[in-house]
Amino acid sequence: EDKVVQSPLSLVVHEGDTVTLNCSYEVTNFRSLLWYKQEKKAPTFLFMLTSSGIEKKSGRLSSILDKKELSSILNITATQTGDSAIYLCAVPNTGNQFYFGTGTSLTVIP
Amino acid sequence: DGGITQSPKYLFRKEGQNVTLSCEQNLNHDAMYWYRQDPGQGLRLIYYSQIVNDFQKGDIAEGYSVSREKKESFPLTVTSAQKNPTAFYLCASRLAGGNTGELFFGEGSRLTVL
Numbered sequence: 001e002d003k004v005v006q007s008p009l010s011l012v013v014h015e016g017d018t019v020t021l022n023c024s025y026e027v028t029n030f031r032s033l034l035w036y037k038q039e040k041k042a043p044t045f046l047f048m049l050t051s052s053g054i055e056k057k058s059g060r061l062s063s064i065l066d067k068k069e070l071s072s073i074l075n076i077t078a079t080q081t082g083d084s085a086i087y088l089c090a091v092p093n094t095g096n097q098f099y100f101g102t103g104t105s106l107t108v109i110p
Numbered sequence: 111d112g113g114i115t116q117s118p119k120y121l122f123r124k125e126g127q128n129v130t131l132s133c134e135q136n137l138n139h140d141a142m143y144w145y146r147q148d149p150g151q152g153l154r155l156i157y158y159s160q161i162v163n164d165f166q167k168g169d170i171a172e173g174y175s176v177s178r179e180k181k182e183s184f185p186l187t188v189t190s191a192q193k194n195p196t197a198f199y200l201c202a203s204r205l206a207g208g209n210t211g212e213l214f215f216g217e218g219s220r221l222t223v224l
Binding site: 101 | 151
């Protein structure tokens, strides 16, 4: 059965800390892995990863895929209160069903 | 502006009533999806549709029904057979085909059964 697992489930840090969120997957015929940020309502797209070992970066956020370990990490450096959100990982299967993990709830304390 | 519009944003329903959640997109996307989100459970797929007049069940389709008569519209009906319908419902769309293209999400509809 295809599945996506995220860890930790929740995290509380202080402003300025660096955090690492994990996503592991077991999906048949893997093609891509996506990260989303969900603050209140609609998840917003962060990254799509298709190739192992190539880091994608946007400001203080970065992500990398390890196809050997069937996993990805999302790093956030110098965290700010605006980074408080649920971070979701998703992997599509060959039928274009997107499997989501349970998400990591990040709280950044001033 | 292009995007996905869900309505209503909040909905209260009495037990035993069917309700329909609307999802409209003007992105010219082929594929549309309905997800349910409960605390601590991430997003679970209810139904998805890759083309007009065709749709497939997701992991938790029981108690729900959909239609896809137009490319831009994918309404979800929560029937009285759904045992625990109180949840946050998200509609999404994407260009079909290939391995590129992320899901775009609407703002969601929060359904509460009284």
